[in-house]
Amino acid sequence: MVKDMIRKLCLFVFIILMFSRNGSLGQVGDEAATAARRELVPALFIFGDSLIDNGNNNNLASLAKANYYPYGIDFRGGPTGRFSNGYTMVDEIAELLGLPLTPAYSQASTEDQMLHGVNYASAAAGILDITGRNFVGRIPFNQQLKNFENTLDKITDNLGAPDVAQSLAKCIFFVGMGSNDYLNNYLMPNYPTRNQFNGQQYADFLIQQYKGQLTRLYNLGARKVIISGIGLLGCIPSILAQSNSGKCSEQVNQLVLPFNTNLRTMVTNLNTNLPGSNFIYLDIHNMFQDILRNSRLYGFSVIDRGCCGIGRNRGQITCLPFQQPCRNRNQYVFWDAFHPTAAVNIIMGRKAFAGNQDVAYPMNIQQLANL
Structure with missing residues (x-):
C-alpha cells in the first residue's frame, strides 16, 4: 500500500x-x-537568426542584442541573448528530442559543452552576407557554417574523422534563415536589392544561394536537416506600425510567398540529389496563420501588438532595456516588434515535432529523429 x-x-x-x-x-x-526521457538523437546543431539566437551577438559590436532585462524575464537564466521572454522554438524542440538546451557557439569552448550540439544563430543574420548591415555586427549564414567547421575541427581532433562522420549522420541540424533577407535587406530603403529584383527574382536568387550553403552543410556531414520557412512577416508589430489601419500588410505577406514555395521545392530536390540526405520543410507560414486565426482557442487575446515595445502596435521601437513589459505575457502572440512570445514558440516547436504534412513536409521532426 x-x-x-x-x-x-x-x-x-x-x-x-x-x-x-x-x-x-x-x-x-x-x-x-x-x-x-531517452535522447532521440545525439545532438542538435542550430543555424539561423534572432528567432533562435541564444546569445551569439552578446559580445559583438552590434545593435541586435537581447542580453538585457526584460528579455528572458520568464527564462530561468534571465537575459541570455534570446529574443524572447522565455523559450525559443528550438529550445522546445531540443527538449522534445530529449536533449538539454543547446549552448551558444560563443559560449561553448570545450568539447563537453558541445556534447549535445551548438547554436550558431545570430540576430540580423541572413542568407546574404550583406543582410542586416544596419545593425553592424552579426554572423551571416556563411560565417555560421565556418564556425561549425571550427567545431568539427575540435571534435575530430579527439574522436577521429570516421567516428565524427558516423555521429553527425545521426544528429539533427536546424536551419532557419531568410526573414532578415526581407526585413533587413529587400524592404530597407538603403539597400539596392528592390531595384535589382522583383519579388520572384529575389526569391529565386536567395534560394540559389541557400541551396549552395545547404549543400555545403551536407558535405560537412549533415544528413538530417530541418529547414524552417518564413512566417507572416506582414503581421508582425513592426510592419503593423507602418500602417494606420493596423492590419496585416498583404503586400509583405505576398512578397515572401515565392521564397517559401521555392524552399519546399528545394527540399524535395535536395533529398533527390544528395544521397542519404533527409531534409524536411517546416511551414512556419501555416503554423502562424493557424495561431492568428484561432488565437482564442490557443489562449491568446492580443494578436496585433507587442508585449514590450514603444509606439503604434508597440512596434515602432522594439523592447528597450528595463522597459516594463505586459503582465499577461501568455496571452500575447508577439513579445516585441519582431518576435513571438515563448508561449507561441512552444506551440510551434510542438507542431514541428509531431505535426502533419500541413506543417512539416515530408515528415515531422519526431519521424526524422527516428530514421
Whole structure:
C-alpha cells in the first residue's frame, strides 16, 4: 500500500514537472523531464537568426542584442541573448528530442559543452552576407557554417574523422534563415536589392544561394536537416506600425510567398540529389496563420501588438532595456516588434515535432529523429 502511494506520488510530481513551462518551476520541470526521457538523437546543431539566437551577438559590436532585462524575464537564466521572454522554438524542440538546451557557439569552448550540439544563430543574420548591415555586427549564414567547421575541427581532433562522420549522420541540424533577407535587406530603403529584383527574382536568387550553403552543410556531414520557412512577416508589430489601419500588410505577406514555395521545392530536390540526405520543410507560414486565426482557442487575446515595445502596435521601437513589459505575457502572440512570445514558440516547436504534412513536409521532426 505504501509503495503504491509513493509510486503514485512520484508519477504525479513527474507529470507536474513535465507540463510546467513558466517561471523557475517550469525550468526545473523541463530539466527533470529531459533527464527522464531517452535522447532521440545525439545532438542538435542550430543555424539561423534572432528567432533562435541564444546569445551569439552578446559580445559583438552590434545593435541586435537581447542580453538585457526584460528579455528572458520568464527564462530561468534571465537575459541570455534570446529574443524572447522565455523559450525559443528550438529550445522546445531540443527538449522534445530529449536533449538539454543547446549552448551558444560563443559560449561553448570545450568539447563537453558541445556534447549535445551548438547554436550558431545570430540576430540580423541572413542568407546574404550583406543582410542586416544596419545593425553592424552579426554572423551571416556563411560565417555560421565556418564556425561549425571550427567545431568539427575540435571534435575530430579527439574522436577521429570516421567516428565524427558516423555521429553527425545521426544528429539533427536546424536551419532557419531568410526573414532578415526581407526585413533587413529587400524592404530597407538603403539597400539596392528592390531595384535589382522583383519579388520572384529575389526569391529565386536567395534560394540559389541557400541551396549552395545547404549543400555545403551536407558535405560537412549533415544528413538530417530541418529547414524552417518564413512566417507572416506582414503581421508582425513592426510592419503593423507602418500602417494606420493596423492590419496585416498583404503586400509583405505576398512578397515572401515565392521564397517559401521555392524552399519546399528545394527540399524535395535536395533529398533527390544528395544521397542519404533527409531534409524536411517546416511551414512556419501555416503554423502562424493557424495561431492568428484561432488565437482564442490557443489562449491568446492580443494578436496585433507587442508585449514590450514603444509606439503604434508597440512596434515602432522594439523592447528597450528595463522597459516594463505586459503582465499577461501568455496571452500575447508577439513579445516585441519582431518576435513571438515563448508561449507561441512552444506551440510551434510542438507542431514541428509531431505535426502533419500541413506543417512539416515530408515528415515531422519526431519521424526524422527516428530514421
